Structures are given as structure tokens and as C-alpha cells.
Amino acid sequence: xxxMNFRGPLRVRIDHKxxxxxxxxxxxxxxxxxxxxxxxxxxxxxxSVPDTRxxxxxxxxxxxxxxxxxxxxxxxKIGDHVLVPFxxxxxxxxxxxxxxYGNCHESNSQATAVGGIYGYSHTGxxxxxxxxxxxxVPYADVGPTVIPEGMDPDDxxxxxxxxxxxxxxxxxxGIQRGDTVVVFGxxxxxxxxxxxxxxxxxxxVIVIDHIDYRLEFVKNYAPxxxxxFNELGDVVVxxxxxxxxxxxxxxxxxVGAEAAGRAMQTLLGRKLLMQGGSATALHWAINGxxxxxxxxxxxxxxxxxxxxxIGNVVNKGLTIRGNQASVKRLLPRLIEHVQNGILDPKALIxxxxxxxxxxxxxxxxxxxxxxxxxxxxxxxSARS
Amino acid sequence: xxxxxxxxxxxxxxxxxxxxxxxxxxxxxxxxxxxKNRNNGEHEGYSWERPPQQPRSxxxxxxxxxxxxxxxxxxxxxxAGLSGMIRRAAFKYSENSYGHWLPLMxxxxxxxxxxxxxxxxxxxxxxxxAERGWKAEWKxxxxxxxxxxxxxxxxxxxxxxxxxxxxxxxxxxxxRRRR
Numbered sequence: 001x002x003x004m005n006f007r008g009p010l011r012v013r014i015d016h017k018x019x020x021x022x023x024x025x026x027x028x029x030x031x032x033x034x035x036x037x038x039x040x041x042x043x044x045x046x047x048s049v050p051d052t053r054x055x056x057x058x059x060x061x062x063x064x065x066x067x068x069x070x071x072x073x074x075x076x077k078i079g080d081h082v083l084v085p086f087x088x089x090x091x092x093x094x095x096x097x098x099x100x101y102g103n104c105h106e107s108n109s110q111a112t113a114v115g116g117i118y119g120y121s122h123t124g125x126x127x128x129x130x131x132x133x134x135x136x137v138p139y140a141d142v143g144p145t146v147i148p149e150g151m152d153p154d155d156x157x158x159x160x161x162x163x164x165x166x167x168x169x170x171x172x173x174g175i176q177r178g179d180t181v182v183v184f185g186x187x188x189x190x191x192x193x194x195x196x197x198x199x200x201x202x203x204x205v206i207v208i209d210h211i212d213y214r215l216e217f218v219k220n221y222a223p224x225x226x227x228x229f230n231e232l233g234d235v236v237v238x239x240x241x242x243x244x245x246x247x248x249x250x251x252x253x254x255v256g257a258e259a260a261g262r263a264m265q266t267l268l269g270r271k272l273l274m275q276g277g278s279a280t281a282l283h284w285a286i287n288g289x290x291x292x293x294x295x296x297x298x299x300x301x302x303x304x305x306x307x308x309x310i311g312n313v314v315n316k317g318l319t320i321r322g323n324q325a326s327v328k329r330l331l332p333r334l335i336e337h338v339q340n341g342i343l344d345p346k347a348l349i350x351x352x353x354x355x356x357x358x359x360x361x362x363x364x365x366x367x368x369x370x371x372x373x374x375x376x377x378x379x380x381s382a383r384s
Numbered sequence: 385x386x387x388x389x390x391x392x393x394x395x396x397x398x399x400x401x402x403x404x405x406x407x408x409x410x411x412x413x414x415x416x417x418x419x420k421n422r423n424n425g426e427h428e429g430y431s432w433e434r435p436p437q438q439p440r441s442x443x444x445x446x447x448x449x450x451x452x453x454x455x456x457x458x459x460x461x462x463x464a465g466l467s468g469m470i471r472r473a474a475f476k477y478s479e480n481s482y483g484h485w486l487p488l489m490x491x492x493x494x495x496x497x498x499x500x501x502x503x504x505x506x507x508x509x510x511x512x513x514a515e516r517g518w519k520a521e522w523k524x525x526x527x528x529x530x531x532x533x534x535x536x537x538x539x540x541x542x543x544x545x546x547x548x549x550x551x552x553x554x555x556x557x558x559x560r561r562r563r
Binding site: 202342 | 413433446447458479488514516517
């Protein structure tokens with residue numbers, strides 16, 4: 001089958017790889033119909049996530065048709081068109097039982113801090129991902145969800161990660177009616193977090209980034225105020241000034257390790273890889289939120305130390321929350337929002353690219369070429 | 385530094401007009417409200433009924449912060465070669481240790497070199513320009529690509545010229561007699 005093949009930082013290609021097999025009685029094999037490139041894939045692409053091995057296939061935002069089932073799978077049948085949450089979750093461990101599906105303890109041998117994630121290095125469990133024609137889906141009775149009748153597959157694939165992650169960012173922020181919410185990052189997750197902030201009753205939503213076409217998009221899509229940090233001078237002073245000098249009620253970091261904006265963080269976190277990423281957005285979040293406020297983190301950082309002003313967290317009495325989205329917990333509500341027209345996730349998809357052109361797709365997304373917001377890879381069988 | 389942004393007025397005057405505004409508002413969702421169905425199951429320790437164990441068909445390294453291999457695991461790219469040796473050594477240290485993560489980063493870089501050798505041993509010369517998506521750059525960002533290539537070529541040429549001039553200086557000139 002055709003599959004994306006990671007060859008090293010900034011190098012990926014399409015290759016022929018062996019078909020995945022059922023390796024566990026609760027596995028399914030899914031023929032991929034859509035597979036997005038996620039902003040967090042770029043951390044792998046750039047070589048900043050440890051234990052990202054040459055030869056691996058990325059891709060954790062997948063829809064597809066069930067082709068084969070293990071002997072213990074009961075809820076799915078051959079031919080079902082499913083959306084596959086990015087978390088691999090057993091549904092039985094103590095964490096899954098508490099609906100912390102992103103923290104499953106039976107899907108990742110290599111790291112205890114995170115559950116298994118498709119195509120997300122060996123730190124994410126060593127699974128090949130869905131930027132391929134077929135993918136192995138463990139615990140098929142737990143994660144995969146049949147796409148509701150009439151739902152656009154482009155909406156469905158966005159429900160595997162982008163929508164739940166953006167929604168959970170707003171949920172973790174504990175937004176109360178009338179709150180001022182600041183979102184760092186106008187990538188797909190930041191855009192969705194800004195949109196979802198309104199669902200929790202935000203009174204004001206501000207998005208900060210430095211990519212003008214994305215700021216223009218989110219301004220109209222969320223809708224919200226959108227600012228280029230290069231034009232703000234000191235970002236934190238701007239936030240204080242625009243919130244009557246108190247700071248935002250909540251701040252969401254939807255950027256993570258690739259943040260721009262501060263030379264020292266960029267040098268240490270992105271160039272020298274001496275910390276778990278460039279923590280510029282997190283730095284601004286901690287300093288820009290009000291005393292007693294909440295910082296919600298969904299941006300991805302590497303596992304090693306990262307420089308943040310932790311003293312200010314203590315002195316300001318902040319609450320910091322973060323997690324991988326618990327997709328399965330959120331799906332019923334989010335499907336409802338899409339069906340009711342409250343959320344329109346497919347509007348974020350700007351590029352539908354054949355799987356065979358995966359190298360170009362990564363370049364377009366990574367370098368933000370052609371006003372790209374969200375690229376989706378489509379395998380040959382889904383194009384005919 | 386003085387703020388240079390002129391438009392600091394709220395662009396959304398009445399949020400309640402936004403479709404879906406407040407539909408998921410929850411006054412109880414304050415910082416102390418958990419994002420999980422608290423059942424205190426962890427008080428019982430590692431005691432849940434585990435799913436069947438996936439048979440080990442390839443070498444799986446596992447964190448020393450857990451007693452076992454998880455019930456399912458990925459089988460992509462098992463450790464091999466020099467990078468595999470480094471990874472095995474890294475897994476002797478916990479996720480809490482630089483001894484774990486730094487060798488893994490090193491192994492990743494060694495793996496890239498092994499990847500080149502693997503390609504060449506199969507008679508495949510990797511097309512690095514295609515792998516780096518330069519076709520997309522050519523299509524959507526041609527000016528920048530050309531600039532970078534030209535600057536790179538000039539720097540490389542200058543470096544070669546400098547090195548050559550240095551090696552010429554160190555050679556004795558023709559016709560000059562040595563004593």
C-alpha cells in the first residue's frame with residue numbers, strides 16, 4: 001500500500017509499505033478515506049519530538065472504511081465508515097474509566113505521560129499512522145465512531161482532533177459568561193478554540209498570531225478580534241491595556257513548541273532543541289492573564305524541560321490546565337454541534353491533496369504557503 | 385514600548401447574537417471542577433481487568449516507569465542498528481532523566497544517516513529536493529526559493545574560492561629557488 005514515510009527532519013516521501021495486519025483480537029483494519037496533517041505533525045516533521053524513527057508513517061486524524069476486524073470486536077462491522085479519534089484508548093484502565101481517553105494506560109509502552117496516538121513517534125506508542133491507504137486501529141470497539149448519516153466526511157475528519165482539541169481548550173479554560181478570552185495561535189486548533197469560547201459564554205475573544213491571512217480568517221470565522229503580535233509591541237502590555245490593565249480572564253495556548261516571537265525561546269527551543277520547544281506563547285499567556293486567572297494549554301511541547309516564568313504562576317495564583325483532548329468523551333456533543341450548524345469545521349480545510357503528494361503537502365502546511373490553514377490528504381481509492 | 389495597533393475596540397459588540405453563544409456555559413466549570421468522571425479508581429492501584437496482551441512479534445522497548453508492556457502497542461520501525469543500540473540504552477533511564485531523552489534525540493539523528501545507507505543499499509538514491517517539497521516551494525514561493533538557492537550558491541562559491549586561495553598560498557611559487 002501507499003504510505004507516507006518519514007526520512008528525517010523536513011524530509012518525507014510516499015512509499016510502498018506492507019499492509020497492516022490484525023495483531024490483537026480487538027483490532028480493526030481501516031481503509032483510509034481522509035487523513036489530515038495536524039499542526040502537531042509539524043513537531044515530528046521538524047525533528048523536535050524524541051524517538052521519531054526514520055521509516056515511520058505519521059497521521060492521527062483519520063476517517064476510513066472498516067475492511068477487517070479482530071475476533072473480539074462487536075460494535076463495528078465490515079463496511080462501516082468511521083471517524084477515528086487520535087487517542088488510542090482501551091476503555092478499561094482507570095484513566096479511561098474516568099473518561100481521560102487521552103491518558104490511557106494500556107496503549108503506550110514507551111511513555112507513561114501520554115496514551116497511544118496514531119503515527120506520533122514512539123513516544124506516542126510506536127503506531128504507524130493514517131497518512132496511508134490503510135491503518136491498523138487498536139481497541140476498535142472504543143475509539144472509532146460510525147460517521148452519522150448525512151455528515152460530510154470533511155466535517156467528520158475534523159472531529160477526530162481539531163474540533164475536540166479546540167473545544168477542550170475552551171472547556172479547560174473554565175470560561176464564565178462575559179469572560180475575556182485570549183487565544184494564542186490562529187492555526188486550526190486556535191481558530192476552533194476561539195469559535196468554541198463563545199459556546200461557553202465568552203464576552204470577548206481575542207486571537208494573537210503573526211500570520212496575517214490566518215488572522216483575517218479567524219476574525220471572520222470565530223468571529224473575534226485578531227492581532228498580529230509583530231504590530232503590538234509588547235504583547236503583555238497590549239493585553240493589560242485592552243483589559244483595563246487587569247489581564248485576560250483566561251488565556252489559551254494553541255501554539256506549542258513552534259512558537260515565534262522571542263529570539264531566546266526560538267534559539268533554545270527550535271534551533272538548538274535544548275528545551276521542549278519554544279515556550280513564547282506560554283510565556284505570554286502566564287504574564288498576560290489576570291491574577292487568579294486560568295491558562296489552558298493544548299499546544300504540544302516536547303517532554304524535556306521548558307523555560308516558563310513559573311514564579312509568576314505562583315505569585316498570580318494561576319490555574320494551569322492542559323491535556324490531550326479526550327475525543328471520545330466530547331464526540332456526542334460535538335457531533336450535535338456540527339449537525340445543528342453551530343460548528344462548521346470543514347470551512348477550515350483549504351487544501352485537499354492527493355496522498356501521493358505528501359511531501360508537497362507537508363511543505364505547504366509547514367511553510368504556510370498558498371494561504372494554507374488545513375490540508376487533507378486523500379488516498380487514491382477515496383478519489384475515484 | 386508604545387502600542388502601535390490603532391483598532392483596540394471590541395469588534396464583536398453583542399456576543400449573544402453569535403450562533404451557539406452560551407449553549408455550553410457551565411457555572412460549575414470553575415478551576416476546581418474536574419475534567420473527568422471522578423471515581424477514585426486509582427486508589428485501588430493497578431488492578432483493572434486488562435485487555436488481552438498483544439503477542440510480541442517485534443522488539444518493544446518500554447518505559448521503566450511501568451512494570452510491563454501495554455496490552456497493545458505499535459510495531460512500526462523496531463529498534464535496529466546503531467540507533468537501536470542507543471535507544472536500548474536510553475530506555476534504561478526513566479522519562480524523568482536526560483539520560484532517556486537526549487540519547488533518543490541522538491538516536492533519531494543517527495537514524496537519518498542509517499536511512500540514507502538503507503536507501504543506497506537498496507539501489508535507491510533519495511530525491512532530497514522532492515522529499516523536502518521543493519515542488520510546492522517552486523509553485524507557491526518561487527522568489528524566496530530562488531533567493532535562498534542563489535544566496536546558498538554564492539556562499540558556497542565564496543567558501544570554495546577562499547579555501548583554494550589558502551591552499552595556493554601555502555604552495556611554493558614556480559620558479560622560486562629554495563635554499
